[in-house]
Amino acid sequence: xxxxxxxxxxxxxxxxxxxxxxxxxxxxxxxxxxxxxxxxxxxxxxxxxxxxxxxxxxxxxxxxxxxxxxxxxxxxxxxxxxxxxxxxxxxxxxxxxxxxxxxxxxxxxxxxxxxxxxxxxxxxxxxxxxxxxxxxxxxxxxxxxxxxxxxxxxxxxxxxxxxxxxxxxxxxxxxxxxxxxxxxxxxxxxxxxxx
Amino acid sequence: xxxxxxxxxxxxxxxxxxxxxxxxxxxxxxxxxxxxxxxxxxxxxxxxxxxxxxxxxxxxxxxxxxxxxxxxxxxxxxxxxxxxxxxxxxxxxxxxxxxxxxxxxxxxxxxxxxxxxxxxxxxxxxxxxxxxxxxxxxxxxxxxxxxxxxxxxxxxxxxxxxxxxxxxxxxxxxxxxxxxxxxxxxxxxxxxxxxxxxxxxxxxxxxxxxxxxxxxxxxxxxxxxxxxxxxxxxxxxxxxxxxxxxxxxxxxxxxxxxxxxxxxxxxxxxxxxxxxxxxxxxxxxxxxxxxxxxxxxxxxxxxxxxxxxxxxxxxxxxxxxxxxxxxxxxxxxxxxxxxxxxxxxxxxxxxxxxxxxxxxxxxxxxxxxxxxxxxxxxxxxxxxxxxxxxxxxxxxxxxxxxxxxxxxxxxxxxxxxxxxxxxxxxxxxxxxxxxxxxxxxxxxxxxxxxxxxxxxxxxxxxx
Numbered sequence: 001x002x003x004x005x006x007x008x009x010x011x012x013x014x015x016x017x018x019x020x021x022x023x024x025x026x027x028x029x030x031x032x033x034x035x036x037x038x039x040x041x042x043x044x045x046x047x048x049x050x051x052x053x054x055x056x057x058x059x060x061x062x063x064x065x066x067x068x069x070x071x072x073x074x075x076x077x078x079x080x081x082x083x084x085x086x087x088x089x090x091x092x093x094x095x096x097x098x099x100x101x102x103x104x105x106x107x108x109x110x111x112x113x114x115x116x117x118x119x120x121x122x123x124x125x126x127x128x129x130x131x132x133x134x135x136x137x138x139x140x141x142x143x144x145x146x147x148x149x150x151x152x153x154x155x156x157x158x159x160x161x162x163x164x165x166x167x168x169x170x171x172x173x174x175x176x177x178x179x180x181x182x183x184x185x186x187x188x189x190x191x192x193x194x195x
Numbered sequence: 196x197x198x199x200x201x202x203x204x205x206x207x208x209x210x211x212x213x214x215x216x217x218x219x220x221x222x223x224x225x226x227x228x229x230x231x232x233x234x235x236x237x238x239x240x241x242x243x244x245x246x247x248x249x250x251x252x253x254x255x256x257x258x259x260x261x262x263x264x265x266x267x268x269x270x271x272x273x274x275x276x277x278x279x280x281x282x283x284x285x286x287x288x289x290x291x292x293x294x295x296x297x298x299x300x301x302x303x304x305x306x307x308x309x310x311x312x313x314x315x316x317x318x319x320x321x322x323x324x325x326x327x328x329x330x331x332x333x334x335x336x337x338x339x340x341x342x343x344x345x346x347x348x349x350x351x352x353x354x355x356x357x358x359x360x361x362x363x364x365x366x367x368x369x370x371x372x373x374x375x376x377x378x379x380x381x382x383x384x385x386x387x388x389x390x391x392x393x394x395x396x397x398x399x400x401x402x403x404x405x406x407x408x409x410x411x412x413x414x415x416x417x418x419x420x421x422x423x424x425x426x427x428x429x430x431x432x433x434x435x436x437x438x439x440x441x442x443x444x445x446x447x448x449x450x451x452x453x454x455x456x457x458x459x460x461x462x463x464x465x466x467x468x469x470x471x472x473x474x475x476x477x478x479x480x481x482x483x484x485x486x487x488x489x490x491x492x493x494x495x496x497x498x499x500x501x502x503x504x505x506x507x508x509x510x511x512x513x514x515x516x517x518x519x520x521x522x523x524x525x526x527x528x529x530x531x532x533x534x535x536x537x538x539x540x541x542x543x544x545x546x547x548x549x550x551x552x553x554x555x556x557x558x559x560x561x562x563x564x565x566x567x568x569x570x571x572x573x574x575x576x577x578x579x580x581x582x583x584x585x586x587x588x589x590x591x592x593x594x595x596x597x598x599x600x601x602x603x604x605x606x607x608x609x610x611x612x613x614x615x616x617x618x619x620x621x622x623x624x625x626x627x628x629x630x631x632x633x634x635x636x637x638x639x640x641x642x643x644x645x646x647x648x649x650x651x652x653x654x655x656x657x658x
Binding site for chain 2: 112113134138140143146147150151154155157158161162165166167169170171173174177178180181184185188189191
């Protein structure tokens, strides 16, 4: 696979942002990483969609980040099992293995899904890293961020095969719904007494 | 006026209205039950689509509503299906009046019902994946009411249910690709695999079922029961719609042999894990896995009997899970729900105990109860295809029976000699009606089958 700089940059952005999401224990950095991730997604999707439609993904991703950020999740990301250096190294090692695995299977997936190589690699990296994150935690914010990563990976691949405005709109609704569910899950302990 | 306006938007708008009244629980319950019964009555008296005569007035109800180029279609073939869904809603909301789950339950539950109808009526129906995702989102505030932490079970439920959506969307693309180019068998394989994965996530198929017992343990039993009935029913109806809409899926050779071991694995794992379970709340999670296993096994028959079995499981599932979760919700907070600790419950809560036992044994398929005729008929049909499969089903059923006898043993063991009934009349009344219905369905299944079969009218290729 030979890439030019223009197509490799969004993949680098996606790898960096998903790694940041996986390793970060600070919610501010995580939300920032999510915002950067959606920038990479926008960049990739502009290759197959008109810029106006691709911008929907960017705007929705940023709005979702804003909704999650507004709930001020503070301690919700701190996971004692992975807060130590060894815990982070374990995650980094797992992420490295996942990325190598994804790069090795991408050409095979390409025979099934007719997406360009950068789009395919970007989508698969998002799915792989998202699933990895979902497998490593049950903290609400981390789960929601993992779901965003995984679903956005599918969205990148789906963009290559479907460019319907309605689907884009409904997926945007799902993303915003997920952000609201996430914000609710973060805020619910501090809300009124359960009855 | 169109049918989707009546069956989707009316309950949907009512749910929004009820949200603002959620502090007045009795009023909200009354209105929600009234709306559901009104819709059931409407379906019984008037056609879902067509001319409605109200004295001198004649109202034409269109079957289709078009939104952004996508169609929501409800016609007279959907009458039984709509009646069943809203009757289910009325049944569950009425029970909520007695055990009082969280005040968000009824408004969000009604909205989930409206979205379920939308998911079943949208064309192309693969858009249903997005609508079901919205149903899952709406279920989160009732599973995690304000003041509670979202636990592992809820998070896993959200993860697994959300992962289904992309697979279904891709399955839609692959199946459209195959229909456009039937000479490409790779697209067919891809469509079937993706469809299978999507359904596996939705139906808590092995190994994606870990969330079910965890969720049952964490959340309110009554709300769990509602979700454990509604979501699998909608997903199974969608699975029937896949079989109805894609003729190639019905005849694709690997589908049936793939569904059977999956169903068997769920029955065995659900039954065996249930046998070792001590927590009555977690047990209902294993019952979900067990029931879904039977539904998949019925689907694997790929014939009309199998499709009939699927719609028949709906009523037995609703009755058993309804009585069971109502009883557990009543007991929650009064006694520990580990039956090895709370021995002798039969002496203190005889109706609740009998209701829970009746439900467990109905799920297990004890003769005379609602689950029995379905299990028997399914095994008869399965035996014609594979006796080994029947043997595995018997092992799973034995596991659930063992679980039922363990609960029975714990419920009757007591040092307390005298009987003391600590239940109020509303719960006694509801549970009695539920248990009587479990027996009636078990004794006269063919009477109910005639009504339930009407649901298959919605699927013209499967009738």
